[in-house]
Amino acid sequence: MIVCVAVVGHQNNPLYLQSFTAADDALKLHHIIHCSLDVVDERVNNPKKSGPTLNETFLGMLYPTENYKVYGYLTNTKVKFLMVTTDLEVKDADVRSFFRKFHAAFVDAVSNPFHVPGKKITSKIFAERISGIVKSFGSVTAG
């Protein structure tokens, strides 16, 4: 079950944060997000020139704790999507699919002329779509 998703800007500024779980876990989740960002930064600034990982958008699993797994995705505009899940058996394909849909929703939200780049995403439609994508995570995706 996905417990938390976050969108973080290229200066590690939070653009969107949504928990799908009880409030008292929220602080812990924020901490996990922070640590994950460090991992992302490490990978992005990795001086390794070779290898496909430098330019790929899907970053894979960033940070496992005993209860959670954090997955990351980096867009070409250095915006990061993070997803925290309690599922311990997560299929790579499901996560990739999740992030693709997430990315699509993100693109629509920032294409809004009223969205201010670099500022938090306030779109209600975006929030609804993300909830929908989170809910359908892991279920068999129809064509």
Add this chain to the structure above:
Amino acid sequence: MAPLAPKTGDAVFASIDRVNAELFTLTYGAMVRQLLTDLEEVDEVNKQLDQMGYNIGIRLIDEFLAKSNVSRCVDFKETADVIAKVGFKMFLGVAAAVTNWDAEGTSFSLVLEDNPLVDFVELPDTCQGLHYCNILSGVIRGALEMVSMKTEVTWVRDMLHGDDAYELRVKLLKQVPEEYPYKDDE
């Protein structure tokens, strides 16, 4: 020369130069944002959009008449159909519907479900009074004025305000008898 048969909206759209819709949509959005920054008041922006639409409408009509081969409309009903089926299609690539004629036949609604101006748009709470697509009402008003119809165009439904479609009410105020302003006959 025998008059050319009027073309359908699809046919005209297929024959003219087209451009990526996103460029159009995003440019309009940037323009609305600039208006909001300059004018601050939502009502002022609505007025400005209408005025811009009017400026466009009075020029657009010539191109419309030329490319669509539409002859002078016999009545207001025909005008409405032509705007919806040919006009919208030819410029915006979308179809509009004509509905809700009043008993006298002087007022109708134009309904649009698909509208390239509003892709991606979500109005912030501070702009709820904004008629984001108000340029359209100006365009229709301006174009019709050039063919001697003075109209009043108002919004009835707006999807950005939560409605299920865009609906413009077009009311004929005055139809000036056929006049050719360029022709000095006598």
Add this chain to the structure above:
Amino acid sequence: MIGVGKIKQYSNVLDKPLSRGRQEVSLSAFAFLFSELVQYSQTQVDNIAELERRLEDAGYAVGARVLELLCHREKGNRRETRLLGILSFVHSTVWKVLFGKVADSLEKGTEHEDEYMISEKELLVNRFISIPKDMGAFNCGAFVAGIVRGVLDGAGFPAVVTAHFVPMEGQQRPRTTILIKFAEEVLRRESRLGG
């Protein structure tokens, strides 16, 4: 591609198709809109430089969004980290999507290391606006310069981008050149990466 009216069957916003290449509108719809943008902008400024700046700002808003759209849409898109990569992206992909063709040329400046030029014989926005004589060197291409700056900035390649008319021998109308001057940090990073 002929625009097909989307049939609204989706009662739930979540069922809407995710963003994908829409359709097209008529070129004249864009021309009319752009022309009004220029006319309106003229009422808000005192001089040509300010006018170009406003158009550039509008273009920037478009460019930033176009970048996000394209990054998502291009399957298997790799993040551009090199200068030539991003320039090629602008010259080919961005141009193709926005203007229906790749740009006429991409050149490196001869005098300065940090300058590159994308040129177009007939830039779209200059095709339908005729500049009155009293407006001198005003170039509507400032709008496109803004788009390019928005794309480059979003991709991590900040630059100063301007539009210029360049008279061409044997041609009646000058071509438009979009001049890109990259920020120092971009060149530093480029040489670090082995450029």
